[in-house]
Amino acid sequence: MTGITRVRSLVVAVIGLLIASAIPLLAGARPAAASDNGQSLRPAMGWSSWSFVRRTPTEAKLKAQADALVSTGLKDHGFVYVNLDDFWQKCDDNGFVVDSYGRWTVDAAKFPGGIRALADYVHSKGLKFGFYVTPGIARNAVIKNTPIEGTSYHAKDIADTSKTEKNYNCKNMYYIDYGKPGAQEFVNSWARQFASWGVDYLKIDGVGSQDIPDVQAWDKALRATGRPVNYALSNNLPIADAATWRQLANSWRTQGDVECYCGPGANGSGYPLTDWSHVSARFGTAASWQPHAGPGGWNDLDSLELGNGDQVGLTADQRRSHFTLWAMAASPLLLGTDLTHLDSVDRAMLTNDRLIGVDQDGVAARRVVNSGVQQVFSKKESDGQYVVALFNTGTSGSATVRVTWPQVGFTGSGDVTDLWSGSHKGVIADSYSATLRPGETRLIRVKPVNSASRLTHRSAGRQPYGHLDIVTRHTG
Template identity: 85%
Template sequence: MIRIRSLTATVAGLLIAAAVPLVGTAHPAAASDNGQSVRPAMGWSSWSFVRRTPTEAKIKAQADALVASGLKDHGFVQVNLDDFWQKCDSNGFVVDDYGRWAVDTAKFPGGIKSLSDYVHSKGLKFGFYVTPGIAKNAVTKNTPIEGTSYHAKDIADTSRTEKNYNCKNMYYIDYSKPGSQEFVNSWAKQFASWGVDYLKIDGVGSQDVPDVRAWDKALRATGRPITFALSNNLPIADATTWRGLANSWRTQGDVECYCGPGSNGSGYPLTDWSHVSKRFDAAASWQPYAGPGGWNDLDSLEIGNGDQVGLTADQRRSHFTLWAMAASPLLLGTDLTHLDSVDKAMLTNDRLIGVDQDGVAAKRIVDSGARQVWSKKESDGQYVVALFNTGTSGNATVSVNWSQAGFTGSGDVTDLWSGAHKGVIADSYSATLRPGETRLIRVKPVSSLKSAAASPGMAVAPTSTSAGAAPRTPRP
């Protein structure tokens, strides 16, 4: 997919790409060849903050803020409308003449295409939402399947109901029946005509592999480049299947805590540390399946509104660091119209964004209670290493030997949160971290420096004999 960006954003993207080239690694299955999501998606999604009350005005306001804040210029270009765009009655989803969900025009008076056009006019990409199956109302009315002689009753398996989080009342589709693929095709064609660039299909489990295959085929048939995302808490036993059919897959349930004061737990806080920290184990387990064209999605990035999201500043940096190390999509879930200055500095740190966009999912190399270390090697021979104290009380000294990361000797170290060059450090690295704090470093093995020095026109970076704990990372 070619992202439409401002000149500034294009230059920034090129700089990131030049600094952190993609690395190809072996995977248990080939990635989807639909040509989308060569790097993890970046942008904003409506679910965390807007939740069940999306409107045309709210989505436009967030798109405006994405541009005005400068986040777009750092690569955050996706604007995703999640669930609750549809209209329901007592029998489930209201449907159009061809059995597809009808838009709630009270929320979206201009329709979805008009909203998509607005998002595109800002140089952004538009994302949308659906779940597997066919609506009960379509079957009850026996609506025709567009472009065919078949009808809803010809393809519905009314003995089974699909998972749906909104209007419910969704039947399974029997893909052995003629007209089933054509029904999904008609829906995909409609979405493409509305200008959808990214489609999230939610409520997916192992039983929905036929639906995922059908949607993959249908999206390709539209001729429009559409990134295909799966959600949520997908079983790892089918990881190779998800990787072959889609561009990302949610590895766990929602990151939201649903502990706010509003209806259905909406409002602040959006999340808490327990919902973020449980992602560490999932990221470690799913690590082998990520790579260009297909990513392990750790869910929304809850950074943007300061402490009220439910995380301290240290925890928010750790949140971002883990997502970046895992090469997860970076889809903000916060209210961008009230962007916190501390969080804006986090989100516009191109060194962190570059770690996410390098196309490499890190491995966990130290797992000792609250002390964790993750590492990945990039194509230029440099390593990115993250040290975490995932605890909620007490400082912890976290250490890593360079041999654990993948090389021996000394390494030239740069702190990626602060940008400070720490010099050459021999053998190992340690940091004393506050509860929930992280240290993220880029390390160039000294042997690489020596090789560079031997080449004409190459200079060796300044060195230091200092070792041990690096100074505390300053707050941006």
């Protein structure tokens, strides 16, 4: 090797190191390593029972929603999960009734065929089945000191009865001491049971920082079953532990419930399911959690309350904004409405593949304008085009919302298409603005024309690294 060749090789190596180190700095760093369980490379799409069905899920109701996902055509647009949330279990005065191994039992009055039969029905429709659990071990398991399946250990060996876990139903759940033999094996036995029932998605609810050992145990247990399971955490998880949630799970709820609990029924059930204040509260969390989303792990803004028209408590403009924000955030799209009464206006929204594509591109948008009721989010897709959403989050009065192309991430002109309508708006120089009704949104795709992209991403305003001309991209 000549001296010139050695120098050239050294220069190439140094440039490679500079690029490797510069790109994370310029891009605001990629998210922490995602779960490598192979699930949810794109955000999950489907339906969940909590918002509409609430505390009275039954086999018949779940089957009806599965049928509706197919008959309405939603399945053909990617909505494939049918998720049974809380209140599938049976309770007595001491909490959850348990089986011979200390695991919750199914309420046979609600699910006479059992969970496996329900999952089989969902699968027969070409759909996937989701299920629900919370951390800990039931008080009844400890009282009865049930054995842990496949071991010589018992419930009392692993329960920390000095502390009770959060549970929204039968309560009476003790912490598990994962320093004790048999603790992981108990969770393993529960995961094996769920896998044998055909579970494709598992939501573990009531999770906080104190439950990281449970989240780790369930992650390990689900992997050990050999069944692919999309693993979701809920709710209102602390952002301080975002890297942990991302490493262990496929999604995590970034806030409390989107439901308003302001309906006329028991516990606030019935319509409206939500209101604008609960939806618009997500703009801030979508912005703050944005750096933590990416393939394999997503910021979950909670259920998407489209389907039943104005009954849901949102105007048509607000529902479009609701969907737009969720899509820009790359949030899971889990419908909470009654799909057996799907409103035609909402059906047109939910089957808009341009909107679905924004959600499924695998990129979470950053907020580039935050001025009172005026909000703008932007993201760059892998082909170099940008998607930009402008919002008037107010409840009265129109607002003209403006964003410059440098704020979006490039300079010069942009070729604009409206994604809600599909109409081509042509080439627009320098900036874009829209006068929006209260609660209205404008969602556009912009292709830069004869201009270079800037390095903005999550670290907007950062200067290029030295003299290197580096262009970073999100890649889904």
